[in-house]
Amino acid sequence: MTDLRKYYPLTRGFLYSRIAGEVKAVDGISFCISKGETLGLVGESGCGKSTLGRTIIRLEEPTSGKIMYNGTDISSLDRRNLKWFRKEAQIIFQDPHSSLDPRMTAGDSIGEALGIHGIKGDTSSVAELLEKVGLPTDFALRYPHELSGGQKQRIGIARALAVQPKLIIADEPVSALDISVQAQVLNLLMDLQREYSLTLLFIAHNLSVIRHIADRVAVMYLGKLVEQGSSDDVFNNPFHPYTRALLSAIPGKNAGRVPLQGEVPSPVNPPKGCRFHTRCPKSMKVCEGVEPQVSGTGHMVACHLYK
Ligand code: SF4
Numbered sequence: 001m002t003d004l005r006k007y008y009p010l011t012r013g014f015l016y017s018r019i020a021g022e023v024k025a026v027d028g029i030s031f032c033i034s035k036g037e038t039l040g041l042v043g044e045s046g047c048g049k050s051t052l053g054r055t056i057i058r059l060e061e062p063t064s065g066k067i068m069y070n071g072t073d074i075s076s077l078d079r080r081n082l083k084w085f086r087k088e089a090q091i092i093f094q095d096p097h098s099s100l101d102p103r104m105t106a107g108d109s110i111g112e113a114l115g116i117h118g119i120k121g122d123t124s125s126v127a128e129l130l131e132k133v134g135l136p137t138d139f140a141l142r143y144p145h146e147l148s149g150g151q152k153q154r155i156g157i158a159r160a161l162a163v164q165p166k167l168i169i170a171d172e173p174v175s176a177l178d179i180s181v182q183a184q185v186l187n188l189l190m191d192l193q194r195e196y197s198l199t200l201l202f203i204a205h206n207l208s209v210i211r212h213i214a215d216r217v218a219v220m221y222l223g224k225l226v227e228q229g230s231s232d233d234v235f236n237n238p239f240h241p242y243t244r245a246l247l248s249a250i251p252g253k254n255a256g257r258v259p260l261q262g263e264v265p266s267p268v269n270p271p272k273g274c275r276f277h278t279r280c281p282k283s284m285k286v287c288e289g290v291e292p293q294v295s296g297t298g299h300m301v302a303c304h305l306y307k
Pocket of ligand 1: 302
């Protein structure tokens with residue numbers, strides 16, 4: 001995608017509401033994901049990464065910018081052609097409970113995903129999908145309230161797989177789960193990604209999860225990408241002070257810890273210059289007035305410390 005932006009108007013007033021500003025949730029993001037690759041997108045809550053994931057598959061309409069998929073401009077697809085893309089690209093949500101209809105059995109839920117895209121399915125195709133995600137086939141008859149968080153997320157993954165997608169956006173798929181089941185669901189995603197050569201955009205708020213799964217890593221701060229590179233580059237030789245702070249928060253990696261100060265500033269009035277300057281331990285005068293541009297190839301960073 002190139003220079004993708006998603007702004008939300010901020011209105012004031014009730015009877016005569018007027019636009020009083022914009023929330024710049026995604027503000028000029030460009031990156032590529034190669035076929036069969038897993039890109040880990042990381043950043044604190046509120047940095048815009050979920051909005052970015054939803055905008056890529058047009059669950060949110062982009063304000064501007066281009067989303068190219070296999071040579072097709074997704075950003076300009078009409079409704080009919082968007083249906084084709086919605087089969088190619090699926091999303092797995094963070095909260096497995098609210099993403100399932102409480103009145104539908106797991107089997108019906110998976111069958112519904114097939115039906116939406118006009119795929120003929122029967123009990124054997126549902127059973128096959130349940131087996132793929134490591135659940136017994138009789139789970140087809142269970143309702144969401146009869147399933148654990150990890151089992152519900154497995155149903156969510158089965159629903160996504162049902163339409164044989166090529167691209168999956170996994171939006172914090174394990175962060176609502178118990179620590180003990182997080183690794184199982186991560187391993188399942190990695191196995192399925194290999195088996196079906198899926199392209200995966202894996203969104204997470206901490207780098208420890210990303211480390212297990214991603215080939216490449218993109219770090220997002222307040223609507224912008226601040227660093228991108230291979231997992232080896234980002235984990236072994238992080239450039240950006242924000243990436244270093246996120247890395248130092250990983251348990252067991254506390255040597256030279258650089259704790260993050262304060263909260264993520266508001267995306268309505270992001271800081272001028274480098275958006276991270278209000279929290280950056282390396283901030284210089286130039287950082288307060290001049291926005292750093294992305295530099296480098298392969299391992300890229302947007303920071304005045306690197307030219
Ligand atoms: Fe810190 Fe300046 Fe680099 Fe921003 S540009 S991350 S404030 S050193």
